[in-house]
Amino acid sequence: MKNRAFLAGDAVKVSFFVRDAKLIMDEECYFFLMASMRKMRMNIPLTYTLEFFQSLFQKEVVDQKGIQNGIINFQVFRNNDGITLSKSTISYFYEVTEMDDVLAVHTRPLELDLIKEINVNNNLLSNIRVHSPENIYGEIYAQENDLDDVILLNPNKRIARTTSGNLLFLEGDVIKVPKQTEGAYISPLMENFVTFLHKNKLADIQEHEIIAFESQKAEEILMISEEKGIFSVGKIRNKTFVASRFLEWVESWKESF
Numbered sequence: 001m002k003n004r005a006f007l008a009g010d011a012v013k014v015s016f017f018v019r020d021a022k023l024i025m026d027e028e029c030y031f032f033l034m035a036s037m038r039k040m041r042m043n044i045p046l047t048y049t050l051e052f053f054q055s056l057f058q059k060e061v062v063d064q065k066g067i068q069n070g071i072i073n074f075q076v077f078r079n080n081d082g083i084t085l086s087k088s089t090i091s092y093f094y095e096v097t098e099m100d101d102v103l104a105v106h107t108r109p110l111e112l113d114l115i116k117e118i119n120v121n122n123n124l125l126s127n128i129r130v131h132s133p134e135n136i137y138g139e140i141y142a143q144e145n146d147l148d149d150v151i152l153l154n155p156n157k158r159i160a161r162t163t164s165g166n167l168l169f170l171e172g173d174v175i176k177v178p179k180q181t182e183g184a185y186i187s188p189l190m191e192n193f194v195t196f197l198h199k200n201k202l203a204d205i206q207e208h209e210i211i212a213f214e215s216q217k218a219e220e221i222l223m224i225s226e227e228k229g230i231f232s233v234g235k236i237r238n239k240t241f242v243a244s245r246f247l248e249w250v251e252s253w254k255e256s257f
Helices: 004-008 026-039 050-064 133-144 186-200 214-217 247-254
Strands: 011-019 023-026 070-078 090-098 110-119 149-153 159-162 168-171 173-177 203-206 220-225 227-237
Touching: 004 026, 004 070, 004 110, 011 026, 011 050, 011 110, 011 220, 023 050, 023 214, 026 050, 026 070, 026 186, 026 220, 050 070, 110 133, 133 159, 149 214, 159 168, 159 173, 159 214, 168 186, 168 214, 186 220
Parallel strands: 110 149, 110 227, 173 203
Antiparallel strands: 011 023, 011 070, 070 090, 149 159, 168 173, 168 220, 220 227
């Protein structure tokens, strides 16, 4: 057995996006993959160029499988075959989740809650998608409590992210997002969306250190997940949220592609 993803969780995940039978945001996703592999000290093959992935997904996902719209969840893992771990070869695995439109907000709003018995770190590796027992624990907790997801806090008891994505909190004309130094994921999908809002002066985007109860002050909340897509948040504990301006902005963003 050479697969260290299975043996030790030694892998990184990045998502690529297919929309109308074409890759979108492929450069951003590719550079995030390269950065994630470098952080995990992986031996990056010279063949891992942007063109390699463009050709791979066009041939295997679009042409052979006929996928028009979907999320490609791509995992790179280290093999156990080198003199040292940093010199070991790497392999990849991916699966595709088909959907009507990867940029559309899912129709059913999410119900979330804070989880306090565990927290996520806020160090160099907290921003990339690597093995996370906190995500596993949080996902099971959500299922057992009839929730869609949970909000994970960092060691300072401030909001980091959910088990599957990042949160955006709308208050007035300000969108607050947790800083990456707080434990939020690096997200090419979210970066593209907030850049669109900023360039078109639709909202004031601010990175914040957000304490737990501040989630209750938001008028609208959006969750952007690289692996699952885009969701509005409808309820956190006893507080309900609408989803109007975020929906309008996402529609405008979709039209920009």
